[in-house]
Amino acid sequence: MQLFCLQAFLQMCNLPIRVICRANAEYMSPSGKVPFIHVGNQVVSELGPIVQFVKAKGHSLSDGLDEVQKAEMKAYMELVNNMLLTAELYLQWCDDVTVEEITHPRYGSPYPWPLNRILSYQKQWEVRRKMKAIGWAGKTLEQVLEDVDQCCHALSQRLGTQPYFFNKQPTELDALVFGHLFTILTTQLITDELSEKVKNYSNLTAFCRRIEQQYFEGHEKDSSTIATRSSKRSLLR
Amino acid sequence: TPRPCSAPLHRGVPGRSRPAAGAGGAARPVPGRRKMAAPMELFCWAGGWGLPSVDPDCLAVLTYARFTGAPLKVHRVTSPWRSPSGHLPALRTRDEGIISKPQQIITHLRKQKYNADYDLSATQSADTLAFVSLLEEKLLPVLIHTFWVDAKNYVEHTRKWYAETIPFPLNFFLPNAMHKRHLERLQLMWGDDYMEDEEKLEKELYREARECLTLLSQRLGSQKFFFGDSPASLDALVFSRLAPLMKAKLPNGKLQQHLKSLQNLCNYCTSILSLYFPWDGGDPLTGAPRAAGTDGTEAEEDPHKRRKQLLSVLVGLAAMLGYAFLSGIVSIQRGSVGPAGRQPVTLEEEEEEEEE
Numbered sequence: 001m002q003l004f005c006l007q008a009f010l011q012m013c014n015l016p017i018r019v020i021c022r023a024n025a026e027y028m029s030p031s032g033k034v035p036f037i038h039v040g041n042q043v044v045s046e047l048g049p050i051v052q053f054v055k056a057k058g059h060s061l062s063d064g065l066d067e068v069q070k071a072e073m074k075a076y077m078e079l080v081n082n083m084l085l086t087a088e089l090y091l092q093w094c095d096d097v098t099v100e101e102i103t104h105p106r107y108g109s110p111y112p113w114p115l116n117r118i119l120s121y122q123k124q125w126e127v128r129r130k131m132k133a134i135g136w137a138g139k140t141l142e143q144v145l146e147d148v149d150q151c152c153h154a155l156s157q158r159l160g161t162q163p164y165f166f167n168k169q170p171t172e173l174d175a176l177v178f179g180h181l182f183t184i185l186t187t188q189l190i191t192d193e194l195s196e197k198v199k200n201y202s203n204l205t206a207f208c209r210r211i212e213q214q215y216f217e218g219h220e221k222d223s224s225t226i227a228t229r230s231s232k233r234s235l236l237r
Numbered sequence: 238t239p240r241p242c243s244a245p246l247h248r249g250v251p252g253r254s255r256p257a258a259g260a261g262g263a264a265r266p267v268p269g270r271r272k273m274a275a276p277m278e279l280f281c282w283a284g285g286w287g288l289p290s291v292d293p294d295c296l297a298v299l300t301y302a303r304f305t306g307a308p309l310k311v312h313r314v315t316s317p318w319r320s321p322s323g324h325l326p327a328l329r330t331r332d333e334g335i336i337s338k339p340q341q342i343i344t345h346l347r348k349q350k351y352n353a354d355y356d357l358s359a360t361q362s363a364d365t366l367a368f369v370s371l372l373e374e375k376l377l378p379v380l381i382h383t384f385w386v387d388a389k390n391y392v393e394h395t396r397k398w399y400a401e402t403i404p405f406p407l408n409f410f411l412p413n414a415m416h417k418r419h420l421e422r423l424q425l426m427w428g429d430d431y432m433e434d435e436e437k438l439e440k441e442l443y444r445e446a447r448e449c450l451t452l453l454s455q456r457l458g459s460q461k462f463f464f465g466d467s468p469a470s471l472d473a474l475v476f477s478r479l480a481p482l483m484k485a486k487l488p489n490g491k492l493q494q495h496l497k498s499l500q501n502l503c504n505y506c507t508s509i510l511s512l513y514f515p516w517d518g519g520d521p522l523t524g525a526p527r528a529a530g531t532d533g534t535e536a537e538e539d540p541h542k543r544r545k546q547l548l549s550v551l552v553g554l555a556a557m558l559g560y561a562f563l564s565g566i567v568s569i570q571r572g573s574v575g576p577a578g579r580q581p582v583t584l585e586e587e588e589e590e591e592e593e
Contacts, residue, residue, distance in 0.1 A: 071452035075367035082370040133425035135338070154363035 002047055003035050005179025009051065011215040012170045013059040051172055061171045069166055073173045076158065076165070080173075083151035084180045086136060087144050091194065093127040095141055149197045156201040163210065170211070177204075178211045276308045277349075278329040279342075280320040283313045283402055286484045289514045291398070293380065294339040295326040297477035301343050303513040304468045305351035315402045316411065343470060353469050361464050365471045368456070368463075371449060376478055378426055379446035379492065382438075384481070385419040389489040447495045450479075454499040461508070472509070480506050 003019070010017050017037070022028065029036040029045040036045030037053075044053045054060070065073065092103050107123060108116025131137045136144075155177060164170045165177070181204060185195050199205055279302065281295030290296045290313065302309045309328075314320060320327040322335045328342045329335050336342050347354075354362060384395050399412040427442070453475060462468045463475070482496050483506050497503060561567040 067455040068458070071456045072364065072367065074448075074452055075364070075371040075456075078374050079367040079370040082374050130425050133422045150366065154366045157359045157363040158367075160360075 002179065004182050005047055005176045006035050006037075006050060008178045008211060008215060009047075009061075009172060009175035010054070012061060012175055013054060015054070015059065047176070061169065061175075064169060065166055065171070073166065073171060076155070076173050077176055079151060079154065080176050080180055083147055084184075086131075086134070087148045087151075087194075088180070088183070089127055090131060090136060090139070090144050091141075093124050094131060094137070099124065145193055145197060148194060149200075152198055152201050152204060156204055159203050159207060161203065163207075174207075174211065178208055181205075181208050182212070276310050277331065278310045278312060279326060280312045280314055280329070281326045283315050285398055285402065286481065286486070288480055288484055288510075289313075291481060291485075292325060293377070293477045293481060296480060297474050298326045298328070298339050298342050300476050300509070300513065301346065301353060301470055301473040302351070304353045304470075304473055305346065307346050307349070307351040315404060316407050318407065343473075353467075353473070356467065357464055357469055361469075365469065368453075368471055369474060371452070372474060372478055375445050375449040378423060379442055380478060380482060381419050382423060382442075383487065383489075383492055384485070385416050386423060387489055390487050391416060393488050394485065443492060446492060450492075450496055450499060450502065453479075454502050457501055457505060459501065462505075468509070476506060476509050480510065 007017065007019065025036075028043075030043055035047075036043055037050055039053075042053075044050050091098055093099060103124075104117070104120045107120040110116075111119060128137065139147075159165055162168075165173050181198055184198050185205070185208065187195075279298065281290045281299060282292040283290065285291045288296065290299055299311070301307075312319070314325070317323055317325050321329055322337045324337045326339060326342060327335055327337050328345065330345060333345065336345055346352075354365065357365065383390055385391055396412045396416070399415070400408045402408075403411050427438075457463060460466075462472045464471070479496065479502060482493055483503060485493075487493055558567075
């Protein structure tokens with residue numbers, strides 16, 4: 001899901017990229033987390049450092065913002081990371097039905113038996129421990145969905161009727177929100193409750209559609225297969 | 238000193254007027270207004286370092302309650318065992334049992350119509366959610382690290398305070414248990430490579446915390462509170478995270494120095510303290526007890542010391558007397574006056590023999 005954020009961000013900066021999928025991507029990355037980019041002889045992983053790296057090279061989307069707006073942007077990015085990312089993780093790894101039917105098979109698919117089961121159980125245990133540390137382990141699915149709803153409500157309020165979150169230009173926040181919402185809207189899960197929550201907010205779905213049209217339609221021919229999940233993804237069905 | 242009556246309060250239900258917070262109004266229900274069941278009771282950590290409570294979560298709940306004028310009976314305790322749920326903060330409500338998580342306590346108060354966010358616009362509510370996330374993700378973990386994991390701070394400041402405040406015999410192992418719990422939580426949140434590499438931790442995470450403080454300062458600007466002239470729940474949360482950092486005398490205080498360089502945040506904390514906590518701004522020794530719950534048994538240290546001294550003298554006396562009786566130096570005999578009269582003489586002789 002971070003992949004979409006990153007792609008959107010880089011395309012908003014007008015930087016050409018090529019997406020390559022590898023089974024051992026997590027091991028290739030310097031910090032153990034995906035996605036990561038390989039530029040020349042440098043490898044940078046995770047969204048935050050990549051944004052900094054790109055900024056250092058002279059491309060930044062948030063130069064036009066004043067101090068207060070920058071503060072708000074950082075806060076909203078944190079909100080998205082905190083709520084949406086954790087909720088996605090929770091659904092993937094802590095909801096038993098989803099874990100059994102979707103996550104385990106998908107996570108272990110590149111590996112032979114029994115390695116696939118072992119690795120996915122290990123990842124699940126790791127994620128559950130982390131959830132416990134941040135206090136999400138005691139939450140039920142309804143509470144998680146409620147939190148997602150609150151987060152979407154806040155984002156919807158902030159977006160209002162503007163084309164992007166800050167003025168007429170897209171910023172890192174737009175890329176991040178797009179990535180998460182696009183993932184939620186297009187990933188096939190057992191139930192559609194999560195995507196229904198997002199679809200309740202029409203300005204958010206319009207926002208995603210707009211960004212997809214503007215930044216992804218033309219570039220589809222350049223990039224190789226984007227994700228290993230469901231088939232051709234598009235919001236324009 | 239500003240008069241307590243001038244402190245702005247938020248009420249969810251218009252028309253209900255209360256005396257200003259702090260003048261006993263927050264501790265007892267207004268007499269004659271309405272028939273209330275027993276007020277809600279809040280158990281929180283005792284105060285110190287110039288604050289009403291040293292724990293950020295307890296402070297957040299206390300500040301929110303003060304902002305909204307919620308009638309709470311506050312018990313300042315010195316150990317989590319005195320709390321009904323075993324954790325602090327804990328709210329004993331009238332109908333819903335005991336609530337322990339700070340966010341849930343605030344939600345409960347909101348449901349009881351003590352809502353500090355009543356007047357906020359939709360965008361401001363959205364901003365609240367975003368800034369709360371920022372605080373909890375970037376600032377709070379580093380704050381916990383500064384107080385509980387950083388070796389110098391923990392040993393010389395935090396552990397010392399808790400060991401002195403928590404009563405015997407918990408003070409021997411409770412601070413360490415809390416330290417381990419916080420360490421484990423940080424390890425899970427940050428991953429092992431941050432915990433092992435001090436420099437990386439310092440560089441990246443502390444830098445982000447400092448950035449967070451600067452962002453808060455920029456957002457606050459020169460306003461009195463984050464959303465205008467009345468305090469909201471975001472103010473309670475920001476205050477509870479910043480006040481301990483500002484007030485504690487930490488030996489290793491890099492984050493603290495950065496906070497002190499942001500003048501508007503320091504003024505913000507000081508003004509909230511003086512407006513809403515004018516009495517318990519001092520140490521428990523000097524602060525006057527406000528509610529019936531905080532009678533001398535827990536908050537004051539002096540009666541404790543005296544009681545301990547008295548107890549030790551009594552115990553010493555009892556031990557001496559017991560030894561005297563058991564070893565036969567002194568014995569009670571029921572007899573005539575004559576033989577009894579000789580008793581003291583023999584007693585003296587025996588004592589002289591022993592001394593030689």
